[in-house]
Amino acid sequence: MHYDQARxxxxxxxxxxxxxxxxATVEPDDSEDAPLPDDLTxxxxxxxxxxEPELARHYTRxxxxxxxxxxxxxxxxxxxxxxxxxLLEDVAADPAAAVHPDRPxxxxxxxxxxxxxxxxxLGRIGGMDAVTLQPPAGAAGEYTGxxxxxxxxxxxxxxxxxxxxxxxxxGTNFASAAMAGFDVVELPSAENGRVDMDALEAAVGDSTAxxxxxxxxxxxxFERDIETxxxxxxxxxxxxxxxxxxxxxxxxxxxxxxxxxxxMHYNVHKTFATPHGGGGPGAGPVGVVSDLSPYxxxxxxxxxxDGDFELYEPEASVGKVHGFHGNWLVLLxxxxxxxxxxxxGLADASAKAVLNANYLAExxxxxxxxxxxxxEFVASAGERDAIDVAKHMLxxxxxxxxxKWPELVGEALMTEPTEVESRDTLDQLAAAFEAASAADASxxxxxxxxxxxxxxxxxxxxxxxRLSWHxxxxxx
Amino acid sequence: MTDTDRGSPYAPHTAAxxxxxxDDVGVDDEEALFDVxxxxxxxxQFGIESRSEPATRRExxxxxxxxxxxxxxxxxxxxxxxxxxxxxxxxxxxEFLTSxxxxxxxxxxxxxxxxxxxxxxxVELTGLGVANCSMHxxxxxxxxxxTLATRIRETSGSTVLVSDLVRDEQRAVLENYSHGGDxxxxxxxxxxxxxxxxxxxxxxxxxxxxxxxxNPTVRxxxxxxxxxxxxxxxxxxxxxxxxSDPVALALLEEPASVGADVVVGDxxxxxxxxxxxxxxxxxxxxxxxxxxxxxxxVGASTDKSGRxxxxxxxxxxxQHIRRERATSNICTNQAWVALRTAMHxxxxxxxxxxxxxGDCVRNARDLAARVDDIDGLxxxxxxxxxxxxxxxxxxxxxxxIRDALHEDGFAVHAIDxxxxxxxxxxxxxxxxxxxxxxxxxxA
Numbered sequence: 045m046h047y048d049q050a051r052x053x054x055x056x057x058x059x060x061x062x063x064x065x066x067x068a069t070v071e072p073d074d075s076e077d078a079p080l081p082d083d084l085t086x087x088x089x090x091x092x093x094x095x096e097p098e099l100a101r102h103y104t105r106x107x108x109x110x111x112x113x114x115x116x117x118x119x120x121x122x123x124x125x126x127x128x129x130x131l132l133e134d135v136a137a138d139p140a141a142a143v144h145p146d147r148p149x150x151x152x153x154x155x156x157x158x159x160x161x162x163x164x165x166l167g168r169i170g171g172m173d174a175v176t177l178q179p180p181a182g183a184a185g186e187y188t189g190x191x192x193x194x195x196x197x198x199x200x201x202x203x204x205x206x207x208x209x210x211x212x213x214x215g216t217n218f219a220s221a222a223m224a225g226f227d228v229v230e231l232p233s234a235e236n237g238r239v240d241m242d243a244l245e246a247a248v249g250d251s252t253a254x255x256x257x258x259x260x261x262x263x264x265x266f267e268r269d270i271e272t273x274x275x276x277x278x279x280x281x282x283x284x285x286x287x288x289x290x291x292x293x294x295x296x297x298x299x300x301x302x303x304x305x306x307x308m309h310y311n312v313h314k315t316f317a318t319p320h321g322g323g324g325p326g327a328g329p330v331g332v333v334s335d336l337s338p339y340x341x342x343x344x345x346x347x348x349x350d351g352d353f354e355l356y357e358p359e360a361s362v363g364k365v366h367g368f369h370g371n372w373l374v375l376l377x378x379x380x381x382x383x384x385x386x387x388x389g390l391a392d393a394s395a396k397a398v399l400n401a402n403y404l405a406e407x408x409x410x411x412x413x414x415x416x417x418x419x420e421f422v423a424s425a426g427e428r429d430a431i432d433v434a435k436h437m438l439x440x441x442x443x444x445x446x447x448k449w450p451e452l453v454g455e456a457l458m459t460e461p462t463e464v465e466s467r468d469t470l471d472q473l474a475a476a477f478e479a480a481s482a483a484d485a486s487x488x489x490x491x492x493x494x495x496x497x498x499x500x501x502x503x504x505x506x507x508x509x510r511l512s513w514h515x516x517x518x519x520x
Numbered sequence: 521m522t523d524t525d526r527g528s529p530y531a532p533h534t535a536a537x538x539x540x541x542x543d544d545v546g547v548d549d550e551e552a553l554f555d556v557x558x559x560x561x562x563x564x565q566f567g568i569e570s571r572s573e574p575a576t577r578r579e580x581x582x583x584x585x586x587x588x589x590x591x592x593x594x595x596x597x598x599x600x601x602x603x604x605x606x607x608x609x610x611x612x613x614x615e616f617l618t619s620x621x622x623x624x625x626x627x628x629x630x631x632x633x634x635x636x637x638x639x640x641x642x643v644e645l646t647g648l649g650v651a652n653c654s655m656h657x658x659x660x661x662x663x664x665x666x667t668l669a670t671r672i673r674e675t676s677g678s679t680v681l682v683s684d685l686v687r688d689e690q691r692a693v694l695e696n697y698s699h700g701g702d703x704x705x706x707x708x709x710x711x712x713x714x715x716x717x718x719x720x721x722x723x724x725x726x727x728x729x730x731x732x733x734x735n736p737t738v739r740x741x742x743x744x745x746x747x748x749x750x751x752x753x754x755x756x757x758x759x760x761x762x763x764s765d766p767v768a769l770a771l772l773e774e775p776a777s778v779g780a781d782v783v784v785g786d787x788x789x790x791x792x793x794x795x796x797x798x799x800x801x802x803x804x805x806x807x808x809x810x811x812x813x814x815x816x817x818v819g820a821s822t823d824k825s826g827r828x829x830x831x832x833x834x835x836x837x838x839q840h841i842r843r844e845r846a847t848s849n850i851c852t853n854q855a856w857v858a859l860r861t862a863m864h865x866x867x868x869x870x871x872x873x874x875x876x877x878g879d880c881v882r883n884a885r886d887l888a889a890r891v892d893d894i895d896g897l898x899x900x901x902x903x904x905x906x907x908x909x910x911x912x913x914x915x916x917x918x919x920x921i922r923d924a925l926h927e928d929g930f931a932v933h934a935i936d937x938x939x940x941x942x943x944x945x946x947x948x949x950x951x952x953x954x955x956x957x958x959x960x961x962x963a
Contacts, residue, residue, distance in 0.1 A: 049627060070870040072771050072878070079771065079881035080905055084742055086774040090644060092637075093869030096606055103610040103863060109630030112618035120620060127530050128618050131573050140584040144594040145797030147931055154586035155796060161583075168566040180656040180798075181852035183839070191696060219839035219849035223667070225700040228844045266555045296564035298556050313852065317530070321856025322631040323621040323653065323816065325798065328852075364692035367659030367786075368598065368797020371854075380580055385528055386570025392527020395550035399533075402553055403541045416555045438627055446623070449840075466532040467541055490824075496629040498824035505821035505833040509810060511650055512640040516820060516828075 047441030050108035051496045068093040109496040110322070111443055117465050117473050119404070121420045121446035121458025122214065122262060124292045124314035126393075131384060132318060132377035141376055145368040149354055155372070156353030159345045162379045163329075169382075169390070170288070170308055171301025172331030176340045178370040182289060185309025185328025186220035186256070191362040192307055192332060192339040193254045193283045194224060199339075199360060202281060204253035210239060212263065212450045214289060217256045226253060233452055237263045237414040244276055252282035259286065259303065260293050262450045262458070264401065264417030274304025283307060283336075288328075291315045292462070293398060293419035296391030300331075307332045312378035319377075327374040341365050394419070396463035400470060404461050407474035410481060413453055420460035422453045428481065428488065430455040435499060436480035436491035442473050444480075529573075590931040591951045592794070595909040595943025596738050597658065597687050598786070600794045601767065601876065602946045607791055607863040616859060621816070621852075625831040626823070632830035635855060636818045638862035645769040646783045646804040647776025653816040654787070654854040655801025658763065659690045661784035662732065663697025664803060664814045664848055668782065669730035669759040670701045671812045671847070677729035677758070680705045683715055685737045686763075694732075703729065713741035713902030713911075717748045724756050730782075734763035735772055739941065740884060740909030741902050742772060750779020765789040766802070766865060768907055771877035781806055790868075791860030794947075800854030800861065811837060814848030816855070876946065880908045883944045883952075888912075890956050891942070896963040901939065909943035911935065916963060924962035930955055 069090040073082050094102060112118070118125035135141075143152050163175040179185040190207065197204045207221040210231045221228050229247050234240035238261065248255075255277045260266045267273060277284050286300040286308030292315045300308045312318050313326035320326070332340065339362050343355035385393065397419040405412055410423040423445075425433045434444030434457070446458040457477075461470060480488065492498065510516060533541070538550075547553060571579060592600075611617075615630070622628035635653045642651035655661035666680050680698055682691055684707045695705050708723040710716050715733050724731065731753040735743040743749075746762070753760035762780040764772070766787050775783045788799030805813060811834070819833035839846040868876060884906040891899040891912055900910035914921055918934035925932055930951075933941040944952060 068870045070874045072874050077878070077882065079878040079885075080742070084744065084773060084905060085771055086769075086777070089770055089870045089874060091641060091870040091873065092866055093871065094866055096604075096867065099863070099866055100606055100610060102866075103634070104613070106630030106634050107610070107613040107615040109628075109633075110615040110619050111624070111627035112615040114614040114618050118620070120623070123620055125618075125620060128614075129530060130614075131576060133612060133617070134577060135580040138581055138584050140581070140587045140589070141796075142600075142794035143587055143796050144592050144600075144794055144931065145598050146594050146596060146933060147590070147592075148926070151588040151590060151926065151931065152796075154584040157583050157586060158580070165566070165568055168568065171562070180660070180854075181850070183849040183851045184656060184660070187849055214851075215838075215840035215843045215846070216849050216851050218843035219846040222844040222846075223697070223700045223849050225702070268555065268557055271557070271559060294554075294556075296566070297551075297554050297562060298560050299562050302562055303560050311852075319617045319856070320620045320852075321617055322619045322628070322635075322859065323855030324852040325656075325800070325854045325857060326852040363696055364659070364689055365696060366797075367657045367687070367689050367693055371656075371798045372796035373798055376580075380576055382568060383571055383579065384573065384576045386568050387564060387566050389528045389570050390566070390568070391564045392531060396528065396531040396533060396538075398553045399538070399541055399545070399550050402545045402547075406544050416553070418554065434624070435626065438624060443627065444624065463528055463531040467537045492626050495626040497626045497827065497829035500625050500823050500829045500831045501821045502831060502833070505819040505831050506836075509817075509833060510820040511810075511817055511833075512636070512643040514640070514643060 047494055049495045052105045052109065116442050117461065117469050118443040119445050119459045119461040119473060120443060121460045122289055124460060124462055126317050126462040127464040128317050128319040132380045135380040136373045136376045153353055156345050158376060158379050160347050160353050162375055163345060165382050166310055166329055167331055169295065170310065170331045171299030172308065173334040174337035174340060175329050175331045176344060177329045177375050178341045178366050179309065179328040179330055180366050180371045181324060181326045182309055182311040182328040183216040183220055184365055185330045186216055186287065187223055188330045188341060188365045189285055189307040189309055190220055190224035190226065190254065192336050195339045195360060195362050196336055197253055204251055206251040207253055208247050208255045210257065212261055212452055213256060213258060214287060217287060237265050237452060238267050239273055241269060241272065244273065248276055248280035248282060252280050254283040254285045256285040256287060258290050260290050260418045263414045263422050263452065264420040265414055266418060270303045289314060290419065293394060295394040296387065297394060301333065307336055312374060316378040317381045318374045325371045325374050327371045327378065393463045400461040400463060400465055404459065404470045404474060407471065408477045420458060422450065423457045423459060424453050425455035425457055428455060430457050432488035433457065433480045436483055436488045437476045438492040439494045440476035440479060442476045590929055591948055592931045593942045593944065593948055593955060594931050594933055596933060596941060598797050599765065599789045599908060599945060600947045601790060603791060603793045603864065604867050607860055607867060610863055611860045616856065622832055629830060632818050634859050634862055636820065636830050638858045639818060641862060641865050642802060642804050645766055647774040648783060648804040649807030650810055650813055651804040652813055653818060654858040655803045655815055655850065656854060657799050657801045658784055658786040659693035661801030661803045662690060662763065663694050665761045665782045665784055666694060666698050666703060666730055667701050668809065668812055668814065670703065672759060672809055673729050673757060678703060678727045679729065681708050681723055681728050681731045683733045684709050685739060686734065687738055713737060713739050713904050714743055715745045715749055717745050720749065720752055724752055726756055728756055728758045730759045730761050732761045732763065736768055736907035739902060739911050740906040741904040742907055746773055746778035754779060766861065767877050767880060770873040787861045788857050791864035792857055800857035812847055813837065815850050815853055880945060881905065883949055884908055884910055887942060887944050887952055891959060894960050894963050897959065908945055909941055912940040912942060914938050914940055914963065921962055925958060928958045930958065
């Protein structure tokens with residue numbers, strides 16, 4: 045087996061580059077039937093003008109220079125890169141789903157029924173009493189959850205301006221807390237990689253609005269003391285926030301609501317197989333316990349007594365976090381996935397995700413300092429540079445793990461194979477780990493060799509930002 | 521299909537493989553791998569029944585069929601243009617659809633180049649130096665613009681000024697984003713569907729960090745005072761943020777030329793189609809503010825062999841590096857929608873895009889004239905040029921007319937007791953004759 049990614053940029057290859065080829069300039073005022081007076085229009089517009097066959101080749105080639113889950117294994121830790129069934133695309137492409145957000149509710153009962161059903165299912169899966177679908181991504185969900193926490197405390201006359209976040213948490217937790225107007229209190233991890241209970245006791249107090257926690261955490265470890273954590277936070281008057289990024293580890297085994305969490309977000313583009321699309325769109329629904337449901341964003345969907353679906357404004361709503369109703373097409377895909385899998389499928393997804401991580405870890409000869417882990421593990425590249433290992437893995441036709449994070453593990457390789465890989469694929473993945481680790485340092489530093497681009501100069505990209513075609517003119 | 525050991529149809533394990541893997545790991549079953557205390561264990565009974573693939577498809581289709589099949593003349597911030605088949609086809613290539621944010625740029629050159637081209641198109645359309653890969657939507661992009669403004673200004677301020685024509689929903693999102701930065705949102709009044717410059721001059725002071733206006737406005741009127749707004753904002757060291765979309769930008773005054781510092785909008789207007797308000801947030805700004813830009817940026821660099829290569833850059837602005845000091849919390853954005861927008865723009869080319877934009881003016885003008893000829897209706901209400909849509913004054917109650925149109929298969933806005941709003945694009949232009957005929961009967 046030999047891997048070479050398509051590379052269409054060689055000097056001697058046919059290259060239908062959108063940029064330089066057939067750019068045209070148009071002056072809006074020149075047309076015979078000028079639509080507007082000159083002073084309300086622009087002077088000219090220059091854009092590429094490929095014919096449709098050229099356009100088709102351009103983007104087909106760009107797709108060939110893009111590695112996706114359908115290209116091969118994609119064990120990117122914390123990202124849950126599972127297979128995205130085309131069934132979901134089919135369902136979302138239904139012309140009946142293509143409705144305007146201002147349609148009267150009586151004319152979009154189908155859309156609202158899907159939303160109400162998804163709210164209900166997510167509530168069951170998370171052990172939450174109410175769910176909003178409006179947040180358009182995981183970080184937007186965090187932000188929404190924190191707005192809800194803030195509104196709850198304000199309503200109860202509590203002046204609480206601190207959010208406690210473990211040092212191993214996703215960067216979005218910190219940024220979302222800051223955006224919601226909170227001060228961040230960072231919680232150091234204990235030696236076993238979990239929440240340090242003494243540090244937590246010391247951190248909570250009258251200012252604590254919430255503790256944000258990922259469970260299992262970014263090391264893949266379940267916070268076994270979660271009930272005590274919940275007690276400490278609740279006793280101090282704070283709320284417990286669940287970051288749903290790692291929910292794929294727990295489906296059907298334990299629910300955030302049962303662990304004592306008050307508010308959580310779901311990453312449907314992780315757990316529920318809606319495609320990542322090169323960086324989105326995702327969706328970040330937020331679930332809450334009943335005490336917090338009056339604060340959900342508006343409008344919220346519910347089934348009325350007569351069986352129709354309606355939109356309403358929760359009594360103490362935090363307002364809006366998206367201009368309309370969120371990423372509807374993504375939500376529709378999540379609905380189809382959950383329906384396809386049902387109880388058994390969801391539980392099996394987690395079982396196989398955890399089995400795959402544990403099996404893969406067995407096949408790899410790198411130190412994994414923390415365990416027992418669940419759907420992901422963090423191996424250490426040891427003396428090697430984790431980035432070099434990752435870059436060399438690319439040469440074997442697999443996507444590497446997340447590198448150099450979390451920082452609790454030196455030269456971290458954070459690995460999440462998900463349930464969609466077979467034993468054979470995991471064996472090949474392990475072989476790529478081994479080959480990349482065993483290679484000479486010089487070989488790793490020279491990697492990757494077989495990809496559309498060789499190692500890219502990040503320093504140059506940042507020092508001399510060239511962010512559009514205009515910046516390329518005459519630069520090469 | 522192979523005989524997997526049941527459960528998820530997308531987990532490939534046969535029973536024998538599962539067994540051998542468990543043996544390798546050294547446990548009896550998968551449950552032994554869950555390090556979860558008994559006291560919080562859940563029995564796995566969500567009560568969600570699994571369906572086969574065809575049954576899932578049928579159920580979804582049956583449910584969605586409860587949506588009425590209406591010809592939509594709705595706009596007001598969510599617009600739809602006909603998406604070419606080739607765009608939908610290319611965007612659905614699984615490498616695009618199933619890839620991740622480009623943390624390994626060497627195997628993601630294709631998507632990165634497409635996003636670089638998207639950024640470039642928006643730079644051309646706005647005249648501003650920098651466009652990011654996308655925000656969630658127009659409203660969150662507006663919120664991000666407000667927080668950008670607080671970081672840019674040398675002195676602190678307290679207020680964001682917003683035109684009274686802006687949708688309540690946009691404003692509600694802006695208010696949430698603004699409160700985190702201790703800003704309040706204040707409205708300034710308009711005049712006949714445009715900004716009232718005198719009223720804006722009265723409202724603005726040195727506490728204002730940003731002035732927001734839209735072109736076209738949510739009523740379809742084309743704003744004629746952009747330069748005046750830009751001058752007033754500049755005089756008070758406030759940013760001028762302009763809301764628009766890529767079709768309008770192809771024809772209307774270039775934002776940079778009227779002093780706009782930030783442009784936000786729904787770029788999903790091209791490439792996506794009707795999606796219940798899902799779109800993608802356009803965000804472009806001046807190059808001076810580069811280090812304060814929220815979201816992902818793709819830059820050109822070179823690889824080890826000296827070839828041009830693309831990569832995410834200036835990531836020290838972002839949450840995964842800068843955490844609570846990041847320019848935004850955004851991580852997952854709307855990259856795939858941006859890809860579709862870029863494809864649609866490329867498919868149209870400059871001639872096609874300017875022509876499409878011109879049609880937005882001509883079609884609105886023609887339809888307004890025909891509606892104005894109907895007894896009981898007057899259009900357009902505002903004595904302005906219009907883009908895609910316009911307001912109609914009615915003698916009969918507007919919701920009665922809206923409901924009667926609904927009965928005949930049309931969706932239109934009733935924006936208050938005696939006013940309708942109609943939006944016409946290439947997606948519904950074929951139905952204008954029928955709409956006019958029906959309006960003659962029900963108005």
